[in-house]
Amino acid sequence: MAYRKDEISIRNGDILEITKSKRLPVKNRLRNNKMNTTSEQQEKRNIKYAINLLRLLLLQNFNENDLYCTLTYDKPVAGEEAKKHLANFRKRLQRLAKKLDVEAKYIAVTEIGEKSRIHHHIIIHSSKNIINMARIRELWKNGFVKIRKYSGTLQEAENIANYFIKKNSNAFYLLPHIYKKRWNSSQNLQKPQRSTAVIHHKTWKIQPKTKKGYYLDTHSIINGFYEFDSGIEYEYQFYRLIRIKPPKSK
Numbered sequence: 001m002a003y004r005k006d007e008i009s010i011r012n013g014d015i016l017e018i019t020k021s022k023r024l025p026v027k028n029r030l031r032n033n034k035m036n037t038t039s040e041q042q043e044k045r046n047i048k049y050a051i052n053l054l055r056l057l058l059l060q061n062f063n064e065n066d067l068y069c070t071l072t073y074d075k076p077v078a079g080e081e082a083k084k085h086l087a088n089f090r091k092r093l094q095r096l097a098k099k100l101d102v103e104a105k106y107i108a109v110t111e112i113g114e115k116s117r118i119h120h121h122i123i124i125h126s127s128k129n130i131i132n133m134a135r136i137r138e139l140w141k142n143g144f145v146k147i148r149k150y151s152g153t154l155q156e157a158e159n160i161a162n163y164f165i166k167k168n169s170n171a172f173y174l175l176p177h178i179y180k181k182r183w184n185s186s187q188n189l190q191k192p193q194r195s196t197a198v199i200h201h202k203t204w205k206i207q208p209k210t211k212k213g214y215y216l217d218t219h220s221i222i223n224g225f226y227e228f229d230s231g232i233e234y235e236y237q238f239y240r241l242i243r244i245k246p247p248k249s250k
Contacts, residue, residue: 001025002198009193010059015154016214016241020204024225024233047165050182054107055161057185060192061105062125064152068160069136071120074143079171079178082110082118085142090184092139093124093131102127109164109183110171118171121164123150154240204237214241 003022010017071089073082086108097104108122124131133147150156164170164183171179206223210216220240227233 001201003201003204005197005199007195007197008056009195010056014243015059017220017238018208018241019236019238020199021234021236022201022204024235047167051161051165054164054183055157056192057107057189058123058157058160059154061189062107062123062150062152062157064150065129066123066125066150066152067129067131067133067136068148068150069122069124069140070146071122071140072143072146073117073119076116077118077142079118079175082120083178086110086120086184089120089122089140090186094186096131096135096139097126100126100130102130103188104131105186105188107164107183107185107189110179111166111169112171112174113169123160208237208239210241214243216240217242 001022003020006019006021008017009015071086073085077085090106090108093104093106103126105125106122108120110118110120112118124136136147137145167173170182172182208216208221217240220238222238223236225233225235
């Protein structure tokens, strides 16, 4: 039986994320009775999907030394007012980028912290990092701005994606009548390239093979099973290949 191979290419192939999946024969299925998906289970799936999508967008569009900013208020504000403040900040950011003739990208999320204090997190990329910390502080006119450099690593992209989508603080969950999206982003974000192929079953290996010019991230390997709502079960394998970069010349 053939299997499906889905490949996501990030940063023009610098990172390849591969998922292999094959339908299990009836005799090998883990469960015989179909289980209905509850609303809670579906919500968990939606959150997991959102986190992974955001993680991929971060990996594709943001690099080392981009800016991770927290925008706070010097006095409490309501949800609708905070939404307008963030929208105005994003407009000022885009106007500044146009004035400087550079490309700017961002992903922003609104969070509700202790004592219902609202603040915003935003990660910003600009060509050649021209939009620096000082300029960001000039653009936000409502309170303190905390800024640090984004590392651009696989781990930080995953950490930020999980943090941004947290159900207990994301305004999308706490003020759904005001915040209709889990995050806001610029329109120029690029999505990783995706491809799908059907492969002969004999090439499926418990230890995935690498390819020329790449090394296998052994910590990324996952072998497991999942079930669709229809009761059909699949075996899957996930792993990551990372391009080997030539040593920097001295």
